[in-house]
Amino acid sequence: MHAPLLSKSHLSIEFFINRITQTLSPFRTYMDEHLLLELEGLVVSRENRSVLNDINFKLKEGEVVALVGPNGSGKTTFIESCTGIIPFTEGSLSYYSKLNEKIIIRNKDGRNSNIPQIGLTLQNDGICGEETVEEKLLTVLNMVDEGENSHLIDSILSDWGLYHRKSNRVSQLSGGLKRRLSVLSGLCPAIFSLHPIVVLLDEPSEGLDDEACNILTNWIRTIASRGNGIIFTSHDSHLIKCADRIIKLEENKPIAESSGISSGAIVTMVESELVARQVSINSLINWTIKMELRNPIDTINRLTPALVALFISFSLIGNINYETIDNQIISLLILLPAFITCIISPALISRFSEADCGKWWYINLGTKFRPISSFIGASLLLPLPLTYLSWIILIGDKSELYSNEVLTWLWLPALCMLDLAIASSALHFLVSDLQRSQASSASLLLIFLVWPFLELSEALSSIMANGMSFSLELGSPLISCLFASLISSLVWLVAVFLPDA
Template structure:
């Protein structure tokens, strides 16, 4: 689709897409698209379903890979390359973002979600400001409820508020990207939305709205209509009375990654049942191994068999799909984090969401259950050093989580064979098996040859690190 668009070059741009070409699967959705979002400007994008409205919003946010062109944001007199067709990518400046599906996990509470959307933008509201914001949008009485318990309309109000609030409280002009914000709203909420958009414009923020709602688009200064493959520009009505926005506060440095890690840990602690669920197959594996080995003389067989059986439960727990994958896939939650945190989102999630707690206790439990026929002196030596291969298993868990996150980001056609990538994790597992076997046979030794247990564990960790790097870095190129 060739996009032709005029720009008012007298308006200071906050964000630009320059000649971008974007594909959705095999289909070309945008080609040669160039759009500026100016300070104090409200732009509405109209068009039929599938015309490219959401694609343009997500391209501005840096979520989508580009076949050509670049996305550039401007802040404090500096230009920031957010994404280009060569694979270079940087996190955008703080922004407001409402995705078409909301981008919110159902496990979050209403107040938590609003606080997170502000913290990733470097805004820490004063006491009472969160309540004021929620009250204005009719959400205060549900502030401690989980998002999953909200009606569709209230959930949409929350996602809109989380998109508007980072700009509403910011002293610095920000970009606000809204994708179908009026969908599911009642008339009073639509009027509030229009009033907030006009008020943000008066404070020099730039707003880009993708919508089918002609009434909402009436508050725009410019209208870009996608029609028959062209982006046709027309003046907007700029109608609507500005609402009274809350007072701005001074922003601190954007810390999206620290907010992401805190969010991930908080969600894990809130619903530990999924962590327990990952331990269940490990415990089943221990019990099955015990049943098979009940009348088996392990001392007359290669110690690698015992080592493999001891480490297998932790390996199973490590490569199981972590809970973070399902959380991020809910309502485009992962895409929201990908936009606000940039290219470091997947590396951070692969660490904070991995099963790093399970390998050590599961490995020790497995040894205690399966080593009944092993000499007591040997068992004591193994127990003293079993933490080393178990610790290396944590690296394997992080790499496996990165692979799961990679698979979840792929299109359906590409994702079908992608779980087979986990087979590569057998290699570091076999290295750890050799290390534990050596400890069983010879005790812990500290030589530097390739077959020494410490060196073998380091090799396993390096292999896991290589897989992790491939999973978190290669997809952005």
């Protein structure tokens, strides 16, 4: 990590237990080196209104920039533009590698690349209430071994007055403590990064008390002294004083720029050979599994209507002579519970919608977010056991009426149901991203999934009547299953990649 290059004349040193505080002068250490981020000719419009107009901005290593202005002036839009998640009317966003290579992240034509590792605090925190304080920091740092890293996490949490709440769920925290965690989550990646990164903080002092604001000011200056570039929005005059540069945004006016005071203090932070890694797909998978194990709302929401449908089906046909019922109807009823679990909206959507949690993941994962979310949000565990359970309950001791190969091959249509589940999940995520006027019509796309369901029912009906066939003729079980998977895959492709096209 970089060390602050300040002369003795600029420093007054006070010794505390395990901590050194150095009063920081306006001298800037890294700002004459290379760039971290650049916006060129940026124009962002929302609802036919220009929010940002012809913005040209560069962030250098070790620089702290404050964005100020009235509410609605575009400060949050500026931060979101620096993450690359919103469309540009004109202009481009670029990040610079440690070799000073310019990487275009987004331009007016769309997203070209994912952003590198950043520190990020959103205005709405970006934290799900079901995760614990410690889990949030481990997720941000992409650390999986809690035992090995617990002393590092404990030290950081102690500095911010959160150590005694580290095992608590975020939903159990007060608004002020939750905001402390959100801000700390935005700063931590820069602490453990081997090279300077960009830190984006949207209204970090909002909801913080005076003590926390002082900690925030000192941490910003310390992190900047290590070469990291920081952009924050704020109405807090005390926090704004720690900036090297102040940019004022006003509606329908060009940006006004002035020099800041660069006040604050450099404090010693936890030192470790441990390196924070960029948030990855595995991070999201592990996070999703933990949330569901802690509160299995997704499983319950899917399983309840499926079991209700199963027992209603049993009550309808339980006393009827099965020889008089068409196999197509029986196969539909057997696969119906599994189909219901597949088309239920994923609980992951509600978790993502909580406090902009999904936006935090989307910013960090970029173009990988939609595909992986459609997989981990789908019902992948329930279709297979439910299909066998349906067979046992609905058919029971009447299995001699059907081919003896049914139980051997019942897994095939159930397995193909997973493709349908993933397609359904992708459609639900697509609908959740749309405006209400568009979402109502987009929800009708779920009707397309009835088609692969009918194909799978036909495949099971054929197996029940004639056993398994490997014929490649139309109507054979194998072709019906392949056709169902193909339809589901096409729906998935449209739902996942069309929004980013």
